[in-house]
Amino acid sequence: MTVQHTSLRHIIDGAQFDAVLVRDDAAGAPPTVLVVHGMEGRSDAQLQFANRLAERGYQAIAVDLFGEDVSRGGMEATSAAMTGFLDDREALARRLATVFGTLTGAAEVDADRVAAIGFCFGGLCVLDLARAGHPLVGVASFHGLLTPPPQPQQREVTAKVIVFHGWDDPFAPPEDVVALGREFSGRGIDWQLHAYGNTLHAFMAPFADDPARGVLFSESASRRAWTSAELFLAECFGTEIPAH
Numbered sequence: 001m002t003v004q005h006t007s008l009r010h011i012i013d014g015a016q017f018d019a020v021l022v023r024d025d026a027a028g029a030p031p032t033v034l035v036v037h038g039m040e041g042r043s044d045a046q047l048q049f050a051n052r053l054a055e056r057g058y059q060a061i062a063v064d065l066f067g068e069d070v071s072r073g074g075m076e077a078t079s080a081a082m083t084g085f086l087d088d089r090e091a092l093a094r095r096l097a098t099v100f101g102t103l104t105g106a107a108e109v110d111a112d113r114v115a116a117i118g119f120c121f122g123g124l125c126v127l128d129l130a131r132a133g134h135p136l137v138g139v140a141s142f143h144g145l146l147t148p149p150p151q152p153q154q155r156e157v158t159a160k161v162i163v164f165h166g167w168d169d170p171f172a173p174p175e176d177v178v179a180l181g182r183e184f185s186g187r188g189i190d191w192q193l194h195a196y197g198n199t200l201h202a203f204m205a206p207f208a209d210d211p212a213r214g215v216l217f218s219e220s221a222s223r224r225a226w227t228s229a230e231l232f233l234a235e236c237f238g239t240e241i242p243a244h
Contacts, residue, residue: 002026003054005047008061010102012095015067018042019103022050023059031113031137031237033060034103036122038202041071041078045205049117056230057239061103065095065125082121089149093132096125100134113137115159115236117229118144119204123163130159130189138162138236140229142204143169146176148183161191162232164225166199170214194228196221 008019019042023030033053037046042064050060064071066081085092104111115138118126123144130139131148133155142164161184165172177193184191196218202208203218204225210216233239 003051006108008103008106012067012098012102015069017064017067017099018071019064019099020047020050020062021059021106021108022047022054022062023108024054024057029110030057030059031115031233031239032104032109033058033233034063034100034114034116034126035060036063036116036118036125037065038118038120038122038205039079039082040075041066041081045207046119049119052226053233056233058233058237059108061109063099063103063122065099065122086121086124086145089128090151092125093128093149093153096129097132097134100129104135111135113237115139115233117142120144120202127161127163130157130161133157134159138232140164140232142225142229143201144172146172146180148180154187157187157189159189160232160236161189162229163191163193164204164221164228165193165195166201166203166218166221167195167197168199168214169201171201194225196224 006021035050046062050062053060070077070081116126117140119142123141126139127141132153136159138160140162199218199221200214200216202215203221206217208215208217
């Protein structure tokens, strides 16, 4: 297997965005998984998850939500971009819709076979994609923020949803978890939650090592979550359960 990386650069409002398609060129026409970044912007860590998906027979797209100019500004610039979107969820919804439409309209993508996964801020983004009724077979949120937009859209949700959550995550306290369950059940969404005890925010990120701020990598939670995510994607796409 040879995993190839191909730039899917595109323009939004005059700014350049650099999404990356990751796939095994010998895999035919596999389903697509969008991989949505956290506060850091489009990153090598994101590409590593995309590589893991390609090794399991999918093609993955490392999504760029901030644009290349913001990413070049480093963590200060990407953090400001994330904060701006959290403060203006309507602007975030517009950015998500534009990026989603652009990437799923690419020649390499079968728009009827697309899922999305996201981490931290990206976890919120994939939940918002599902909430807005975008045509996805499933979304998986890893240690994502959980609060809904102030004025959520009420389009029918077709995506299955799985949430991987650290129970001690200070950025998504238990009351947010309960509210999410009520929200999704109230909308008839096919959803499930995997909560890991004694687990903080960013448990999928090996570089997360600041428990005083509530962020810490967990080998056991990350392993369990990824294994469950692979089973979830296989169910969503109707594909064989990936072998290890």
